[in-house]
Structure formats: structure tokens, C-alpha cells
Amino acid sequence: MSTLSDVDLDKQTVTKAYARWAPVYDLVFGAVFERGRHAAIAAAERIGGRVLEVGVGTGMSLPHYSKSTRLCGIDISTPMLRKAQERVAEFGLDNVEGLWVMDAEHLSFPDDSFDVVVAQYVITTVPNPEATLDEFARVLKSGGEIILVSRVGAEAGLRHSLEHWFQPAARKLGWRTEFSFERYSRWAKQAHGMQLIERRTMPPFGHFCLIRFGKGEAAGSAYEPEPVRAAG
Numbered sequence: 001m002s003t004l005s006d007v008d009l010d011k012q013t014v015t016k017a018y019a020r021w022a023p024v025y026d027l028v029f030g031a032v033f034e035r036g037r038h039a040a041i042a043a044a045e046r047i048g049g050r051v052l053e054v055g056v057g058t059g060m061s062l063p064h065y066s067k068s069t070r071l072c073g074i075d076i077s078t079p080m081l082r083k084a085q086e087r088v089a090e091f092g093l094d095n096v097e098g099l100w101v102m103d104a105e106h107l108s109f110p111d112d113s114f115d116v117v118v119a120q121y122v123i124t125t126v127p128n129p130e131a132t133l134d135e136f137a138r139v140l141k142s143g144g145e146i147i148l149v150s151r152v153g154a155e156a157g158l159r160h161s162l163e164h165w166f167q168p169a170a171r172k173l174g175w176r177t178e179f180s181f182e183r184y185s186r187w188a189k190q191a192h193g194m195q196l197i198e199r200r201t202m203p204p205f206g207h208f209c210l211i212r213f214g215k216g217e218a219a220g221s222a223y224e225p226e227p228v229r230a231a232g
């Protein structure tokens, strides 16, 4: 029988953590993640169509999409999603098809439902990142993209040691500090029909990346993506 160590994430801990974050989330994480959010939205808008925002949180990115982009949002945290619903009402976002409480690892959408799946600051908060990425790939249409903004842990050195040390505390806050880029590239190599098409370093401190995966043989080529490049 497997047991959770003090560094593993489980859904109950994450759900509790975001119930606590919900009232202050925008204040704490609004500005600090703004550039990453805008970069992900710009990448998604190059494709447009129907976009799924996974871990939509308080919906901070929703007003920044164009009105012609149809948006669906899911999140595991009801208090976070309630804030997103208020935001949709406040901004009159009639391009938002719906917001649902749902687990990213078990999406209740049919295969090939979306042109783009966006997940900003989410992959390091889910217990099973690779299974979650498999779900993103399943609901994505051929020719579409998965666009992530995510924390990428250091491979070695002082930052790696600090991240390792901080991990048990980070778990209680609802995320992982240790998460190497290797896990993303390994997933893309193993996932059927998915290709890694971009990795771009993002603030704050260059500890985050915009990561794009394309689905299907022509993935990425229609948009002339920048080549995959190393962080730093």
C-alpha cells in the first residue's frame, strides 16, 4: 500500500489550501503572475476558437481574451471558482460558456473538444501531472495546442537545494517547488501525437516557463513557432 510522504500532493490538501487562498489570491498572485498569464493568452489567441482554462482559479485571465474566443473554465476549488463567476458577471463576459468544479485529471468533456487547453500555474499543483497532461491531450483537437505557464525547478545547485528544503511547506500551501523540465519533455516524447514546440522563460526570477505542446503531425507548424530553447 502506498502512503503519501510529506512532499506528495493530494487533492484534499490542495482543495483546503485554495479555499484559504481564495479571498486574498488576486492580491497576492495578481501582479506577480501577470506577464505569464498575458503570454499564455497571446499564444492561445493565435489559435482562438474554443479554449479550456484548467485551474481557472478566480478567473483573472478571462477578461483578457478576445470576445470571439469561446471560453470554458474548470477548477477543483469551489471558493476560487465562485470568485471567477463574480468576475464573469462583473465584466459581462458572454464568451464564457461555463465554469465547472472539476478535477483536471478527470475532465468530463468528450475527446477532441477544444482548440486550446490553457493551464496557468496549475501543473505543479496537481497530484499526477502526467495523467493530467494526458487528459489535456485527450480533450484537445488535432492541430490544437496545450499552453502551460508553470514553475520549473532547478536541476542542481543552491536553488535546487532550497526547493527541496521548502517542498514540505509548499505542499501545505498547495504546490510543488521541485519539478524539473525533464518531466515535461519526457511526457511529450511518450504521449501519442504530442510535440513540445516551445519553452520560454518567464518572470518572476525566471523560475517559470511558458510551455507549448502541439497535437498532430502539423502541430505548431501553422503558427511558425519559435524553436524549443533552453531557459536562461
Ligand SMILES: C[S@@+](CC[C@H](N)C(=O)[O-])C[C@H]1O[C@@H](n2cnc3c(N)ncnc32)[C@H](O)[C@@H]1O
Pocket: 011, 014, 018, 029, 033, 037, 054, 055, 056, 057, 058, 059, 060, 061, 074, 075, 076, 077, 080, 102, 103, 104, 105, 119, 120, 121, 122, 125, 126, 127
Ligand atoms: C496557482 S492557482 C492558478 C490560478 C489561475 N490559473 C491563475 O493564473 O491565477 C492553481 C489553481 O489550480 C487549481 N487546481 C489545483 N488542483 C486542481 C485539480 N486537480 N483540478 C482542477 N483545478 C485544480 C486550484 O484550485 C487553483 O485555483
